[in-house]
Amino acid sequence: MLGGAAVVALSILATPGISVQAVDYDFVSIYSGSTALTEFDATVPSVNSGGAVAFAALVDDPAGTGRSHVVFRSAGGQLVALLNLTEALGPGSPGPLMINDPGTVALHYARGADAVIVRIQADGSWNVLARSGPVSSARYLEMSPAIALNRADQVAALVTNPDLTSSIVRLGDDGATEIARSSAKLGGFGSPALNDAGVVAFTAQAAVSNGVLVYSGTGGPLTDEGDLDRCRRPSQPPVINNDGMVLSDCGGLPVVAAHGGVVSALLTGNEDPIFGRLVSGYGLNNRGRVVFVTGSTGPQTEVGLFTGNDAASAKVVRSGDVIFGLPVERIRSGPRAINDTGQITFLLQVGGARPTSHVILATPRRLLRDVLFPDVASTPGRDRSPRYLAAAASAFLKSASVSP
Numbered sequence: 001m002l003g004g005a006a007v008v009a010l011s012i013l014a015t016p017g018i019s020v021q022a023v024d025y026d027f028v029s030i031y032s033g034s035t036a037l038t039e040f041d042a043t044v045p046s047v048n049s050g051g052a053v054a055f056a057a058l059v060d061d062p063a064g065t066g067r068s069h070v071v072f073r074s075a076g077g078q079l080v081a082l083l084n085l086t087e088a089l090g091p092g093s094p095g096p097l098m099i100n101d102p103g104t105v106a107l108h109y110a111r112g113a114d115a116v117i118v119r120i121q122a123d124g125s126w127n128v129l130a131r132s133g134p135v136s137s138a139r140y141l142e143m144s145p146a147i148a149l150n151r152a153d154q155v156a157a158l159v160t161n162p163d164l165t166s167s168i169v170r171l172g173d174d175g176a177t178e179i180a181r182s183s184a185k186l187g188g189f190g191s192p193a194l195n196d197a198g199v200v201a202f203t204a205q206a207a208v209s210n211g212v213l214v215y216s217g218t219g220g221p222l223t224d225e226g227d228l229d230r231c232r233r234p235s236q237p238p239v240i241n242n243d244g245m246v247l248s249d250c251g252g253l254p255v256v257a258a259h260g261g262v263v264s265a266l267l268t269g270n271e272d273p274i275f276g277r278l279v280s281g282y283g284l285n286n287r288g289r290v291v292f293v294t295g296s297t298g299p300q301t302e303v304g305l306f307t308g309n310d311a312a313s314a315k316v317v318r319s320g321d322v323i324f325g326l327p328v329e330r331i332r333s334g335p336r337a338i339n340d341t342g343q344i345t346f347l348l349q350v351g352g353a354r355p356t357s358h359v360i361l362a363t364p365r366r367l368l369r370d371v372l373f374p375d376v377a378s379t380p381g382r383d384r385s386p387r388y389l390a391a392a393a394s395a396f397l398k399s400a401s402v403s404p
Helices: 084-089 387-397
Strands: 006-013 019-033 052-058 067-075 079-082 105-111 114-120 124-134 157-159 165-174 174-180 200-206 210-219 223-227 246-249 255-259 260-266 277-284 289-295 301-308 316-317 324-330 344-350 356-372
Touching: 019 052, 052 356, 067 084, 067 105, 079 084, 079 114, 079 200, 084 105, 084 114, 114 157, 114 260, 124 157, 124 165, 157 301, 174 200, 174 210, 210 246, 223 246, 223 260, 260 289, 277 324, 316 324
Parallel strands: none
Antiparallel strands: 006 019, 019 356, 052 067, 067 079, 105 114, 114 124, 157 165, 165 174, 200 210, 210 223, 223 255, 246 255, 255 260, 277 289, 289 301, 301 316, 324 344, 344 356
């Protein structure tokens, strides 16, 4: 169902070294249902740089004979059905979708004991890149539902091999390239991220480390992007942009950026009560801008979508705001939630006792002010510890907060 639009004056705060811009947004409902978000049969959406949003939803068959999972893409304000997964692949369950700038969509589709990774072109044609399960045609025993897709139509995935080792692989028209394989020295792989240069980033745990390690690679020697000391295994898949910046978490908060062996904390959780917990995935664009959903931990649980660590000026939307004439209640986002123009896509529940849930695209309307923050991570002689970087970033953000 297509929805309407509403406008709210909001602000964006970016990471150190990036311009901070205050903007207004248009909120447009691309698809909706008269249900709570926990019962909403749509996957977390993703958005490309052209503003096209992709997701899968469980819909009634036109003949009224059942329900099917269908992949949708928004185009020019219209919703286009790309592929009926149930008809093409049989009954199953779709994982989170990824869409790239040319309009290709990729996803993991589980079918009982087996699963496939499917790549769908903009014209609706499709092919299976990999299979897992007990079937003879399967190369892997299992594949993680969280995948990544780049502009070249390559897909990165975490797989379990027949010998029970785990591998990070990059799949494409030339087959599978193994980026890393688990061993006695390195394991505990997390789902990977992938940028347009074909660089795959992932988290791992080493036998000699007390925390989580962030690595990147293209099929040769791995690059150590940073050590998340004393961190738990990340709760969400990481994200990597075309500059090689990797966004990850520590089994929840803090949310950190890692690149070239330097780790900086972007959100510690101590900045405001609304940053008490990480609710869902986070996004990162090629301009270094982040977006994440957090919530409070008190008796009055709130959630909010933010683009920085200042709860007032970095708010996109949060509990109690009114969208489409109804109060905001729940929010979820995924790893490709923000594009390079600042558009943000997410799932939203509004409505109180009679809730409705929406797939939302939020588009910036106008720029109000730019503030350039110094890059404390690269200033010679500065302390590069995550504790210092978090404190410095917070001080800069608060001193430069703007009003819409």
